[in-house]
Amino acid sequence: MPPSKSISDDPTAAAPRYQRIQRVLEERLAAGAYPLGSLMPTEIELASEFETSRFTVREALRHLTDRGYITRKQGMGTRVVSTDPKTEYVQSFDSLEELFQIAVETWFVFHETSKVVLDAELAGRVGGQAGEEWFKVTGVRWTQPGGRAICHVQSYIPARYADAVAALEDHEGPFFSLLERHADGPIDEVVQEIRAVAMPAEISRTLGLANGSWALQLLRRYRTAGGVLIASFNWHPADQLTYTMRIERLRGA
Amino acid sequence: MPPSKSISDDPTAAAPRYQRIQRVLEERLAAGAYPLGSLMPTEIELASEFETSRFTVREALRHLTDRGYITRKQGMGTRVVSTDPKTEYVQSFDSLEELFQIAVETWFVFHETSKVVLDAELAGRVGGQAGEEWFKVTGVRWTQPGGRAICHVQSYIPARYADAVAALEDHEGPFFSLLERHADGPIDEVVQEIRAVAMPAEISRTLGLANGSWALQLLRRYRTAGGVLIASFNWHPADQLTYTMRIERLRGA
DNA sequence: AATCCACATTTGTCCAATCAAATATACACG
DNA sequence: CGTGTATATTTGATTGGACAAATGTGGATT
Secondary structure (H helix, E strand, O other), rough: OOOOOOOOOOOOOOOOHHHHHHHHHHHHHHOOOOOOOEEOOOOOHHHHOOOOOOHHHHHHHHHHHHOOOOEEOOOOOOOOOOOOOOOOHHHHHHOHHHHHHHHOOOOEEEEEEEEEEEEEHHHHHHHHOOEEEEEEEEEEEEOOOOOOOOEEEEEEEEEHHHHHHHHHHHHHHHOOOOOHHHHOOOOOOEEEEEEEEEEOHHHHHOOOOOOOOOEEEEEEEEEEEEEEEEEEEEEEEOOOOOOOOOHHHHOOO | OOOOOOOOOOOOOOOOOHHHHHHHHHHHHHHHOOOOOOOOOOHHHHHHHHOOOOHHHHHHHHHHHHHHOOEOOOOOOOOOEEEOOOOHHHHHHHOOOHHHHHHHHHEEEEEEEEEEEEEHHHHHHHOOOOOOOOEEEEEEEEEOOOOEEEEEEEEEEEEEHHHHHHHHHHHHEEEEHHHHHHOOOOEEEEEEEEEEEEOOHHHHHHHOOOOEEEEEEEEEEEOOOOOOEEEEEEEEEEEOEEEEEEEEHHOOO
16 A cells, blocks of 8 residues: 555545546536536636645646536636536537537538529528529538537538539548538638527438427538538537447446 | 747747647658557657657647547556557557447447347347347447547347337437446446458448448447347448548638 | 726646656566 | 566656736726
8 A cells, every 4th residue: 555645635535636626516517506607716716625736627627628518718707617518508609609610620420412403592591593503411510529519410512513522422431521622722701690490300300309499500601712612501409419428337337 | 029938939939839749740640750559759758859848748649649649558658659540540549448448438320220130140149049039220430539430330139128229219319329328237248359350331331431341340248137238249440431620721720 | 988008817838846656677586 | 487576667647836828807098
């Protein structure tokens, strides 16, 4: 048995300190001690409470950030709480700006491609002309960090890019990121819109949600030198969608 | 313009140091400077090379670990390289033990369910009797961290658990983790096998790979108090399967 | 009243150092 | 020659401190 040194004044310390702090904070978040959207105590306050250094607290907070419980920003008035990333995902965004950001830094999983003729409303939204033929690429999207949240994506691409789409399907298979592959230069984001809407039945069925679930509909339009490339609708449901499978729980730890 | 302090002796330092170190190391990995499977230089060596502290190097290495480029272990003879997590994923495992671990801590995305009658070989592998009816649940699996790798999964569940499977499909929709939902207590892992095989055409098609791609086939059998619950085959391809979409690159940063 | 600037606060980045834990190596011993 | 133990090496965890950068606040100015 190693001799107890001055570092560990707590004999119950089996796990590292930052992990114990992390666990305590997770329990508090689950219990609602820090309401959703509120500010967490500052690092210095937490360090004082747990009688440890700021670094150790930062280590715990880093893991909470990775898990999506909190968001952090440099400067004052930081750290926004999201209680549980599985159940209250949409509210966990720091701002719409952050939601837009997250909607791009994601994994895109191809589902299927079909051709559509734009009607007036759709043409207006994606930036095309009514009557034009476009590709409609549907799929599913996992957001960072940790791939915890998910949404349904519909991307629209002008039919004149048929070669590119076909090449992607041939060579890349079902998994590819449209934008990264198509971007031959910097992209100007022409339009960003967001609306709260009821999910279309098609979307909720794909995501396995109850009919009529509510979602944030996120429209983005990208343009390169060649013209409008892609318009995408992301449907962010407010519900719980994915589960983590943790071996610790399976083993009853 | 802030006055240049003693900290930054490098005027080209726009990004934080650890990010620059991270970038340099990533380039080296991509260029093959550190061969696959080899040991990276020690933290102290890197700190000496980059003329910084061990702390800063650790910060860079932490990000490389998060991205799946390297694995780390406490003690001597650590850090195994995997050059590029997109292309040479399978070799990046530190050990088979780690592969087994990762195969559980994943996202499971449901694909479809069908009934099968076990033949002799399959019965022996999943732990059932030839002629029994089982459910075959196929899907796709994203591994942690970061959801970078992917594999095809076939799970087998005895037909006597039909109620549980039906309930999952009804209430949970296409996304659920079988084990977490079924486990009413600790799980004993009865069998763990691994083989290098050519992918069946069905699997490679689903994953969008060329016919005849090689994969590691990973068999696991779980047992609870109620008997054998689930047997699963994970097909880990050695190929590139997913892409990250990063807004920085899109903007030409 | 609106705007701009100085200041305080908080987090990001970084350093130097220490001890603990894990691991490999070398040496002693049977 | 095989085995086990002592030792050195390396990473993990932690402290305390320092400065930079971002952000909110309040006061001064127009």
